[in-house]
Each structure stands twice: as C-alpha cells, then as structure tokens.
Amino acid sequence: MNPGIIPRNESIPQELEQQMDLRGVPRHRFLKISEITIKQFCATCNIFRPPRSKHCSFCDNCILRFDHHCTWLGNCVGLYNYRYFVVLIYSSTIFLMQCLYVTVCHFGQEADDTFGPDYGFLDVLWVLSEDTSTVFFFLYCLFLMFAVLLLAVYHTVISLQNLTTNEHVKNYYREGQNPFDYGGLKNCQQIYCFPENLVCRSMIQHDPTC
Incomplete structure (x- = not known):
C-alpha cells in the first residue's frame, strides 16, 4: 500500500523562481532538529520535504516518516503502512x-x-x-x-x-x-x-x- 508518497512537482514552483542559486536550483531551507541540520528541498521531486521525510532511491519518491525500504515487500515502509x-x-x-x-x-x-x-x-x-x-x-x-x-x-x-x-x-x-x-x-x-x-x-x- 501507499507508504506516504509526497506528490512531486513536475517543475520548480513559480514562487521559488526568485530564490534560485547559480545552478538554477532553489536555495535550500534547513531545519535544525536536536542539533542535527536537515536539508528540506528535494531536487528530484521539486518539493520541500516535511520533517522525518526522505527520498527513497529505490522507489524514487519522497516518503512521509520514512522508515526503510523493505526488499521483502518491494515497497517502502513509511507513515501510512x-x-x-x-x-x-x-x-x-x-x-x-x-x-x-x-x-x-x-x-x-x-x-x-x-x-x-x-x-x-x-x-x-x-x-x-x-x-x-x-x-x-x-x-x-x-x-x-x-x-x-x-x-x-x-x-x-x-x-x-x-x-x-x-x-x-x-x-x-x-x-x-x-x-x-x-x-x-x-x-x-x-x-x-x-x-x-x-x-x-x-x-x-x-x-x-x-
């Protein structure tokens, strides 16, 4: 079942076009969680990830409350499952x-x-x-x-x-x-x-x- 896939944007949102760096990528926003700094923007999905989310390299999606990618099930384990x-x-x-x-x-x-x-x-x-x-x-x-x-x-x-x-x-x-x-x-x-x-x-x- 859906582990909590965050819908991606096909392109960079217009409201971020004024916040591009030299590479043409929106400047990252960072959260500090218990002294750990986490990068929020996902350049693949063109979204700012919520806390505890992560982009899975196997599923190629950002997953809410990402736990792990289960090779037994062939699916990510996240918020919803x-x-x-x-x-x-x-x-x-x-x-x-x-x-x-x-x-x-x-x-x-x-x-x-x-x-x-x-x-x-x-x-x-x-x-x-x-x-x-x-x-x-x-x-x-x-x-x-x-x-x-x-x-x-x-x-x-x-x-x-x-x-x-x-x-x-x-x-x-x-x-x-x-x-x-x-x-x-x-x-x-x-x-x-x-x-x-x-x-x-x-x-x-x-x-x-x-």
Missing part, C-alpha cells in the same frame, strides 16, 4: 512458532505410533531419520522464526522510543534529544493509532546559518 508492517512481522513470528510446535507434535506422534508411549531418545532419532523432509522444514522454520523474532523485537524497541529505522541506524539524535519521544505509551499510541499526528517538542527550528 508502518503499523501494518509491524503487524505482519508479529503475525509471522506467531505463525512460525505454531509451525515449530505442530512439527514437534508430529514427530512425537510418529514415535508414539511406531514404538508406543514409552519411546526414548533413540526412537525419536530413528523417526527423524525416516522423515528428513520434515526435519528440513523444521530447521527452515526455526531459522525464519529467529530472524523475524529479532526484527519484531527491534521494531518494538524503536517504537517505544518513537524512532524510525532510518533515524536509529544513522543515530540522528543523542540520548534524551529525540524531539518526538514522549514516553513509551504515548509513542506507541501516536505511531499505531494516530500516525498522521506529528507531535514534537520545541527542538525543531529553522536554521538560518546554512
């Missing part, structure tokens, strides 16, 4: 856990049918050797489960801090300097219930020095 992405990785984790549980139960049932209720460890090994395809399926699900579980934990942690993947990886804010952090509960409420609301502290200001 981040909560659905988190639901996807949580549900995938639960599904893979269920697959592992059912596979273990299957092996136990096979051992019980073959050797009776008093089967031992060697009996289980014999069952595994006779059903190698299911063993490979179990190992495959185990690998995926750990990968998706780590992803789910990671996004839980950055959601509690109201950070995007892009902001966290690039270490945008120093400790205690995130202007969008209002505590774990309010952060999750804003991200998952009211994502369109841009709530921030007074750490965002115009930077006239650039």
